[in-house]
Amino acid sequence: MTGPLGTPRVHHRRADSTNARARELAAAGAPHGTLVTAAEQTAGRGRQGRTWTAPAHRALLASLVLRAWPPLLPLAAAVAVAEVAGGASAIKWPNDVLLPGGRKVAGILVEGRPREGWMVLGIGLNVAVRPGDFPPELRDTAGTLGLEPADVEPVLAALLGGLERWLAAPPAAVLSAFRARDALAGREVAWADGRGRAAGVDDEGHLLVESAAGRVALDAGEVHLTRRA
Numbered sequence: 001m002t003g004p005l006g007t008p009r010v011h012h013r014r015a016d017s018t019n020a021r022a023r024e025l026a027a028a029g030a031p032h033g034t035l036v037t038a039a040e041q042t043a044g045r046g047r048q049g050r051t052w053t054a055p056a057h058r059a060l061l062a063s064l065v066l067r068a069w070p071p072l073l074p075l076a077a078a079v080a081v082a083e084v085a086g087g088a089s090a091i092k093w094p095n096d097v098l099l100p101g102g103r104k105v106a107g108i109l110v111e112g113r114p115r116e117g118w119m120v121l122g123i124g125l126n127v128a129v130r131p132g133d134f135p136p137e138l139r140d141t142a143g144t145l146g147l148e149p150a151d152v153e154p155v156l157a158a159l160l161g162g163l164e165r166w167l168a169a170p171p172a173a174v175l176s177a178f179r180a181r182d183a184l185a186g187r188e189v190a191w192a193d194g195r196g197r198a199a200g201v202d203d204e205g206h207l208l209v210e211s212a213a214g215r216v217a218l219d220a221g222e223v224h225l226t227r228r229a
Contacts, residue, residue, distance in 0.1 A: 003031055003032050003033040004033055004160075004164070005033045005035065005064055005160050005163055005164055005167075006033060006035045006064075006156075006160045007033055007034075007035070008030075008031070008033075008034055008035070009034075009035040009036075009037065010025070010034070010035070010036050010037075011036075011037045011038070011039075012036070012037070012038040012039070013038070013039050013040065014038065014039065014040045014041075014042065014056075015036075015038040015040070015041055015042070015061075016041065016042050016043040017041055017043050018036045018037060018038050018041065018061050018062060018063035018122060019036075019063045019109060019111065019120055019122040020043075021036045021038075021063070022034070022036040022063035022064065022065050022120045022122070023111070023112070023120050025065055026065045026112065026113075026118040026119075026120060027113075027116070027118075030065045031065070031067065032065065032066060032067035032068060033064065033065070033066075034064065034065040035062060035063070035064055035065075035160075036062065036063045036064075036065075037060075037061060037062045037063075037156070038061045039056050039057050039061075040054075040055075040056035040057070040061075041054070041061050054124065054126060054129055054133075055129060055130075055133045057128075057149045057152065058126075058127065058128040058129045058130070058133065058149055058152070059124060059125060059126050059127055059128070059129055059152070060123065060124070060125040060127050060152050060155055060156055060159070061123075061124055062122070062123050062124075062156060062159075063120050063121065063122040063123070064120065064121045064122075064163070065118060065119075065120060066112075066118065066119045066120070066121055066167075067117060067118055069119050069121075069167065070167055070168075070169075070171070070174070071171065071204070071205075072171055072174045072175070072178075072204075072205045073110055073119065073121065073167070074094050074095045074108060074110050074205065075091075075094070075095075075174055075175070075178045075201070075205050076163075076166040076167050076169065076174045077095065077108050077110070077121055077123070077163065077166070077167070078091045078094070078095045078096075078097060078108055078178065078181075079091070079166050079174060079177045079178055079181065080159060080162035080163045080165070080166040080167075081097045081106050081108060081123060081125060081159065081162075082097050082181050083162050084125070084155060084158050084159045084162055085097050085099065085105050085106060085125070085145065086099070086145070088100045089105070089181065090181045090182070090183035091178060091181045091182060091183055092104075092183045092184060092223075093182070093183075093184055093198075093201065093207045093223060094108075094205075094207070094220075095107065095108035095109075095110070096108075097125075098143070098183050099143040101143075102141075102183075103141060103142060103143025104141060104142055104143055105125065105126050105142075105143040105144060105145060106123065106124060106125040106126065107123075107124050108121070108122065108123055109121075109122040109123075110122070121163075123159070125145075125155065125159070126142065126143065126144040126145065127144070127145050127147050127149075127151055127152045127155050128144070128145070128146075128147045128148050128149050128151060128152060129142075129144040130144070131144065171203070175201065175203060175205075178201060178205075179200055179201065182198075182200060182201070184198035184207070184223065184225070185198055185199070185200050186198065186199075187225055188225065188226040189209060189223050189224060189225055189226060190223070190224050190226050191209075191218060191221055191222065191223045191224070192221060192222070194209075194211050194212075194213070194216070195211065195226060196209040196210050196211030196212070196216070197209065197210045197211075198223075199215070202217055204217075204219075205219075206218055206219045207223060
């Protein structure tokens with residue numbers, strides 16, 4: 001990898017999606033580490049096409065252009081975000097970060113064109129969102145760090161430092177850190193093609209599930225908890 005993460009930086013007061021803007025820059029040749037941030041998003045996206053919404057100046061909304069990346073990129077990024085979110089935070093495979101009690105405080109979206117030599121790592125983290133700011137349908141599941149708008153930039157700086165470390169870390173270290181924060185291990189889960197008990201992640205970062213048909217390894221897709229532990 002060449003160049004630090006976060007340089008150069010493009011900041012928008014208002015953008016449709018930092019990932020969309022970062023993808024455009026990557027396709028145009030932006031260097032490794034290019035950072036796109038926004039004070040507010042109008043069409044932020046999460047996994048499975050969901051919308052990621054947050055009030056202006058109260059969430060960290062950032063996307064990085066990567067020209068080189070580790071095989072376990074989503075897991076490494078999730079570990080970095082979880083560290084910033086706090087020592088007791090957990091990771092719901094593949095890349096949602098949860099506060100104690102299970103509220104989602106951050107989401108990660110990785111997309112790109114590896115054959116063209118780039119990936120975009122998008123992160124949304126509720127730094128200073130107030131509980132009443134969440135739409136009614138998310139108030140029982142969304143979480144926030146409970147900080148102030150002035151804390152968004154320091155949190156971003158801490159996150160970039162964490163990403164520098166974890167994207168360069170050996171796979172064994174990433175897997176160990178992820179497994180220590182695994183929110184699904186031992187829990188009953190369901191996905192599009194079945195259900196079973198989550199049994200951790202394998203060395204390639206796939207979610208292992210013990211199902212009635214035997215052990216399966218999921219490499220993508222949405223997984224839901226079917227009951228609380």
